[in-house]
Amino acid sequence: MFNTFDENWLNFINLNQILNLVFSFFYDKITIRDLNHKITDYLEKFHSLYPSANITPKMHYLTHLTSQMKNFGPLRQHACFRCESKNGLIKSLDYKNFINICYSAAEKHQFWMASVELDQKTKKSLKYTDDICKIDSKTNVESFFFDDLKPKSYLSVCKYLKKDGFQFVPGGCLILDFTLNKNELDSIGMINKIFVVDGNYVFYVQLYSIRKFHENLNCLEIDSELKYKYVYYENLYFKQIQFCKKFSDSLFLQVRYLHHLLSNDS
Numbered sequence: 001m002f003n004t005f006d007e008n009w010l011n012f013i014n015l016n017q018i019l020n021l022v023f024s025f026f027y028d029k030i031t032i033r034d035l036n037h038k039i040t041d042y043l044e045k046f047h048s049l050y051p052s053a054n055i056t057p058k059m060h061y062l063t064h065l066t067s068q069m070k071n072f073g074p075l076r077q078h079a080c081f082r083c084e085s086k087n088g089l090i091k092s093l094d095y096k097n098f099i100n101i102c103y104s105a106a107e108k109h110q111f112w113m114a115s116v117e118l119d120q121k122t123k124k125s126l127k128y129t130d131d132i133c134k135i136d137s138k139t140n141v142e143s144f145f146f147d148d149l150k151p152k153s154y155l156s157v158c159k160y161l162k163k164d165g166f167q168f169v170p171g172g173c174l175i176l177d178f179t180l181n182k183n184e185l186d187s188i189g190m191i192n193k194i195f196v197v198d199g200n201y202v203f204y205v206q207l208y209s210i211r212k213f214h215e216n217l218n219c220l221e222i223d224s225e226l227k228y229k230y231v232y233y234e235n236l237y238f239k240q241i242q243f244c245k246k247f248s249d250s251l252f253l254q255v256r257y258l259h260h261l262l263s264n265d266s
Contacts, residue, residue: 005216011045013218014038018062020218023076025240025257027069036066132162133196149197149230158194161201163233166241168194173242173253174205174231188222188253189231190244201233208251219252 021035039062047055069075086109093108095101136159149155161168170191177187189205196202207229208222222244233239244253 007045008049010216011042011049013216014042014045016218018042020256020258022065023257025074025076025238027074032066032070035069039063039065133201134159134161135196149195149202154196154198156196158196158201161194161233163201164239166239168203168241170194171243173208173244174203174236175238175240175242175255175258176205176207176231176236188220188242189229191241192228203231203233204228205231214252217252217254219254222251222253224251 018035018038021031021038024031043055043059043062046053046059065075072078089112090105090109093105093112095104095108097104136157159169168191170193172191174189174191175187176189187210188208189203190208191203192206193204194201195204205228207225207227209225211221211223213220238258240257242253242255244251246252
């Protein structure tokens with residue numbers, strides 16, 4: 001087994017933490033400060049650990065990310081990934097008119113967008129929406145207790161929920177406490193069931209507390225509290241799903257999309 005305290009590994013973990021800050025949905029002064037320190041530390045250690053390796057343009061671009069975040073907000077909100085992903089589609093299309101290739105590419109792209117947004121019956125297709133709820137018809141809702149939910153009209157059990165670009169499934173984790181305080185018993189909730197209650201999405205979660213943050217793994221070690229509660233999607237501060245892995249009889253969670261983690265200043 002490799003040494004998780006090896007300098008090369010720790011520098012890779014530092015790069016992983018940089019990506020976590022870069023793709024965060026939120027930012028503040030702490031984010032900019034931490035990102036600037038981590039980028040500087042990563043580049044300096046990379047140069048010392050790999051003296052024969054070249055510093056690439058993309059590595060140099062890292063040094064501009066803090067000022068870009070300060071001026072324009074969370075970097076994921078103005079990233080070019082979605083635009084660049086269209087290149088493969090545009091290149092794969094057949095063209096007959098090369099006089100105005102920009103017009104031809106734009107026209108074919110619009111036809112493609114219309115084809116995925118609507119089905120054969122000209123109804124909105126589920127292929128191109130961020131809100132998909134797959135109802136589990138095999139699960140008997142009467143087998144659950146709903147004292148805390150009190151549905152007025154209807155209640156259904158879902159196999160999964162796709163919302164705002166994230167797919168929520170049983171076994172996934174939700175961040176319930178903004179500060180991720182190690183003293184709180186309900187910092188993290190593992191999804192047990194997903195319900196639709198009168199048009200609202202509700203998660204039935206098992207509560208977990210944070211035992212320790214392992215810096216050498218960039219992961220939280222979490223413990224089950226054997227307690228459950230209902231959480232409404234609209235009440236979540238971080239509306240992103242997280243996933244955990246079991247290792248050596250312990251459960252580890254790498255938190256993504258958060259601007260800082262267990263910081264003394266948060």
